[in-house]
Amino acid sequence: MKRVLASSLCLLAFGAQAQSSSWQRTVDDTVARYKLPGIAVGVVEDGKVVYATTRGETLAGSGQKLTSKSLFKIASNSKAMTASVLARLVDQGKLRWDDPVTKHLPQFAMFDPWVTKNMQVRDLLVHNSGLPEGGGDLMLWPEPNTFTRGDIIAGLKYIKPAYSFRSGYAYDNLLYVVAGEVAAAAGGAPYETLVQREVFDPLGMTRCKVGAFDRDAVGDVAQPHTRGENMQYKPGDNVDGTQVPAITSAAAGGIRCSLDDMLRWMQAWLAPDAQAKAWLSDAQRKEMWKARTPMPISGRRVKWDHTHALAYAYGFRLADVDGRWTVSHTGTLSGMYSAMVLLPDQRSGFVFMINADADDTRTVLSEVLTKQFTKPDADTTIAPYADEIEAEWKQAEADAKPHTKPDGKREVLAAPFDPKRTGTWRDPWFGTVRLCPVNGRLQWASEKSPLMTGHVVTVDGQWRIDWDEDRMDLEAWVDFESGHMRMRKVDPEGDFSSDFEDLDFTRTGDCSP
Structure with missing residues (x-):
């Protein structure tokens, strides 16, 4: 036993x-x-x-x-x-x-x-x-x-x-x-x-x-x-x-x-x-x-x-x-x-x-x-x-759609900038952003989220934000229509917390010094 x-x-x-x-x-x-x-x-x-x-x-x-x-x-x-x-x-x-x-x-x-x-x-x-x-x-x-x-x-x-x-x-x-x-x-x-x-x-x-x-x-x-x-x-x-x-x-x-x-x-x-x-x-x-x-x-x-x-x-x-x-x-x-x-x-x-x-x-x-x-x-x-x-x-990667494949021709957006697009813009929940010239480049900058600051580049003629911070790993397209500024992820399969698509900005003023 x-x-x-x-x-x-x-x-x-x-x-x-x-x-x-x-x-x-x-x-x-x-x-x-x-x-x-x-x-x-x-x-x-x-x-x-x-x-x-x-x-x-x-x-x-x-x-x-x-x-x-x-x-x-x-x-x-x-x-x-x-x-x-x-x-x-x-x-x-x-x-x-x-x-x-x-x-x-x-x-x-x-x-x-x-x-x-x-x-x-x-x-x-x-x-x-x-x-x-x-x-x-x-x-x-x-x-x-x-x-x-x-x-x-x-x-x-x-x-x-x-x-x-x-x-x-x-x-x-x-x-x-x-x-x-x-x-x-x-x-x-x-x-x-x-x-x-x-x-x-x-x-x-x-x-x-x-x-x-x-x-x-x-x-x-x-x-x-x-x-x-x-x-x-x-x-x-x-x-x-x-x-x-x-x-x-x-x-x-x-x-x-x-x-x-x-x-x-x-x-x-x-x-x-x-x-x-x-x-x-x-x-x-x-x-x-x-x-x-x-x-x-x-x-x-x-x-x-x-x-x-x-x-x-x-x-x-x-x-x-x-x-x-x-x-x-x-x-x-x-x-x-x-x-x-x-x-x-x-x-x-x-x-x-x-x-x-x-x-x-x-x-x-x-x-x-x-x-x-x-x-x-x-x-x-x-x-x-x-x-x-x-x-x-x-x-x-092999099956990637064209918009998720490597970039087309990328260029820094050059002056003069369209005055109808520059200025301060406001989304009712995200708040105010500035789209204004800074040191000869057009800068996109959030008032309440300072890491969300970048510059406008064009890719095959379309506006896109190149973020200054590496941790902003998802870039965004910028579109203008009927007095509104809208955004969307460059990679539509990107992390959902980058909810650019939910933003809807209206212009509130000109760029101040």
Whole structure:
């Protein structure tokens, strides 16, 4: 009997060691394939942390190694924390999910007055408002800018809907900012204070930060990286200064956490201890994970994961993967990517954070780590998925439409400049821009978003903005018609947060000295 028990324990230990080796190999292969500057990865299995590792540096070349306490921007993984603040306030009787938004923010208004009247707190979280995808995101990014949360609430009524209220899905960020302000109004404290009070403190997430902080006093802060020449990573233009400012977009994507903290966050959902159980009622946990808005399912998801259902909940995405229920989200900011995937029925899941632009990396690593739970006997590796995505990119380049192929003849727009086009122009939600001569060139400059400054060039005779800042990686065409100035992305498949198409400027005056 003792020999049988000993053999069983040995088998269990061998299985755990083999699984750990599998995760280790996956991380090693990912770092090698994509030449990442840094990554933090953690795995929870049956409620327990069974694997955690960090690779690389907080800033390439700095010599400061990443640790499990290094802070990463978790970007849109912040949304679930914002939703949790609201859920806590519901538990406390300070608001209801079906409260009209105007009950807490009387100044709130959407383009359609009927939508304004009928939009409830829950609607702020589930991307079915009618706003176009990424609508108004130019008030959030690029950072820093001077748009306030009040500007966002005031600007929403000027953004034209792309579809009927509650009739479809289009990802937005502005309404999460509004949700943070609803929480502040109901909770009687600024959003940043509420997140600390309602999430970080009760769950023991001691390193997470939201709002302003001193980088050097906090220490061990991962910095963003972007692709440079020869596809090598370099520090991004948005590396933190000594004083990290509070940002308007915090409720949509402005929280920073360490790997240790994110593992605590996962366990609070997968296997809550007494403290975590007391943190949020069972009723609100169920509310948080109810499917609210159906989402489109890509061909890749069908092929790779056999997914039949995909929906947005309160700050989480729900999907079936290989017959298993998953709860997940991703985070994307310039130079920072993250992903968290939970498998509640197995009380298991994983999280990782990368301090680099890493879209393909995230897709591949998420897939392989998920398969280790949904198909543990398949010996899934990085290479086949990475090869497939690389082949897709090459095919897309070969099939690119003419307007996304390399530029035609590009020339600096020369004087004299058309006085009907120069001057100050105003969009009702984005504010004023100047289109005026500066040092012999025609400059386009935003009043509230200083990084959005560039010069007019022509490409085959068409006006185009050549941005001064590299982080403005999507250039825009400029069109004039019937007294209006409109804009559109040069690459129509570019990031939706560069929502130039939602702008509609009218001329307000001449260029001043």
